[in-house]
Amino acid sequence: MSNVQERAATGHEFLERSLEEVDGQIAGAIRLETERQNTTLELIASENHVSRAVLTAMGSVFTNKYAEGYPGKRYYGGCGPTDIVETIAIERAMKLFGAEHANVQPHSGSQANMAVYFSVLKPGDTIMGMDLAHGGHLTHGHPLSYSGRDFKVVAYHVRKNDETIDYDEMEQLALEHKPRLIICGASAYSRVIDFKRIRDIADRAGSLMMADIAHIAGLVVTGNHPSPVPYADFVTTTTHKTLRGPRAGLVLCKAQYAKDLDRALFPGIQGGPLVHIIAAKAVAFQEAATPEFREYQGQVVRNARALAAAMGEAGFRIISGGTDNHLFMADVFVKGTTGKDAQNFLEAANITVNKNTIPFDTQKPMVASGIRIGTPAVTTRGLREPEMKSIAQFIARVLDSKGDGSVIAAVRKEVMALCARFPIYE
Ligand SMILES: *Cc1c(COP(=O)(O)O)cnc(C)c1O
Numbered sequence: 373m374s375n376v377q378e379r380a381a382t383g384h385e386f387l388e389r390s391l392e393e394v395d396g397q398i399a400g401a402i403r404l405e406t407e408r409q410n411t412t413l414e415l416i417a418s419e420n421h422v423s424r425a426v427l428t429a430m431g432s433v434f435t436n437k438y439a440e441g442y443p444g445k446r447y448y449g450g451c452g453p454t455d456i457v458e459t460i461a462i463e464r465a466m467k468l469f470g471a472e473h474a475n476v477q478p479h480s481g482s483q484a485n486m487a488v489y490f491s492v493l494k495p496g497d498t499i500m501g502m503d504l505a506h507g508g509h510l511t512h513g514h515p516l517s518y519s520g521r522d523f524k525v526v527a528y529h530v531r532k533n534d535e536t537i538d539y540d541e542m543e544q545l546a547l548e549h550k551p552r553l554i555i556c557g558a559s560a561y562s563r564v565i566d567f568k569r570i571r572d573i574a575d576r577a578g579s580l581m582m583a584d585i586a587h588i589a590g591l592v593v594t595g596n597h598p599s600p601v602p603y604a605d606f607v608t609t610t611t612h613k614t615l616r617g618p619r620a621g622l623v624l625c626k627a628q629y630a631k632d633l634d635r636a637l638f639p640g641i642q643g644g645p646l647v648h649i650i651a652a653k654a655v656a657f658q659e660a661a662t663p664e665f666r667e668y669q670g671q672v673v674r675n676a677r678a679l680a681a682a683m684g685e686a687g688f689r690i691i692s693g694g695t696d697n698h699l700f701m702a703d704v705f706v707k708g709t710t711g712k713d714a715q716n717f718l719e720a721a722n723i724t725v726n727k728n729t730i731p732f733d734t735q736k737p738m739v740a741s742g743i744r745i746g747t748p749a750v751t752t753r754g755l756r757e758p759e760m761k762s763i764a765q766f767i768a769r770v771l772d773s774k775g776d777g778s779v780i781a782a783v784r785k786e787v788m789a790l791c792a793r794f795p796i797y798e
Contacts, residue, residue, distance in 0.1 A: 425659070499552065500549065614669065703742050722787040727744075
């Protein structure tokens with residue numbers, strides 16, 4: 373009897389079967405998604421296309437490993453290779469961002485933020501964050517999020533006239549409410565954030581400062597946006613947006629908070645770390661430290677500027693008049709379309725965006741007057757300024773036609789031709 377037969381029905385027979393063999397439905401869906409990404413212009417600002425190296429690390433045998441604790445201090449045996457991975461990830465994160473301490477275990481950006489709150493806040497404390505409707509994030513104190521449940525929340529806004537952060541209001545609110553923590557960073561804000569000014573405000577109000585750079589982390593590590601690391605007590609980020617790593621989170625902090633933060637993350641809010649994902653984070657940090665990645669991020673910003681300018685020329689109103697980073701919001705209501713319809717019309721033409729409220733929006737959040745557009749993913753596949761002009765034309769044709777079927781079909785064909793010139797995941 374062969375070894376394989378002897379070991380049948382022990383569970384072993386599953387080990388080497390291909391996904392195709394085991395589960396045709398999921399294998400089919402993965403093929404569909406690969407095809408969708410290959411034939412779609414991905415303009416969702418929080419998305420990107422990761423490298424094969426990152427995918428390989430994510431799909432590795434480290435998914436089998438339990439490793440509660442931290443390198444050298446684990447609750448489980450067999451953590452030798454795991455400690456190598458996590459130690460490398462921590463060292464690379466600290467070096468990449470110039471930070472005094474890094475925790476690479478958060479499963480997501482939301483978990484990263486929760487770890488910070490659990491390490492320095494008590495229920496009933498006051499926190500201050502940017503209003504979600506003005507570009508902030510759910511986890512910055514929105515009532516539907518954990519962050520809005522146990523804390524008193526004060527929100528700051530953008531100014532009506534130029535749609536940029538109202539630092540004067542932030543200062544006034546901080547001095548009035550003395551929040552324990554001031555949160556800055558955004559999901560839908562296209563201008564440079566003045567971290568030094570926010571540090572000054574936090575100092576005057578006796579507050580701690582957290583910068584959530586989930587969106588702009590890739591820009592920060594390549595010098596395309598000022599870094600909050602010298603100023604903020606805590607810096608949180610996702611690793612899957614401009615940073616182009618696996619879907620996960622990261623917290624950086626000053627050395628004095630390291631112990632409390634690590635304890636708040638584990639055992640405070642998470643169990644075993646996702647070692648395969650931490651391995652992929654390490655790979656992404658390695659890629660992010662290269663000159664090529666610096667060049668990539670520069671192109672992301674130049675593409676965003678070019679696309680915003682071309683959409684402005686096509687008659688859309690660009691929120692705050694333009695962009696300094698990888699994204700911008702376009703008011704589509706000026707052309708008589710809601711954000712919701714715009715998203716659907718564009719999706720039918722193989723252009724993916726998300727509807728987004730604009731500051732002082734008159735529409736409900738699920739309808740919205742705007743769309744958010746970002747260039748990280750299309751830049752990864754190799755597109756530059758000339759293609760940005762074409763994309764602006766595609767978007768304008770679809771939305772000006774109010775979703776006319778023949779216009780969508782014509783644009784879709786051109787989008788697919790463009791995508792075919794810049795293939796991914798062949
Ligand atoms: C995306 C984002 C997050 C949350 O990240 P998840 O991984 O989806 O939990 C947190 N903060 C900001 C500012 C974000 O843009």
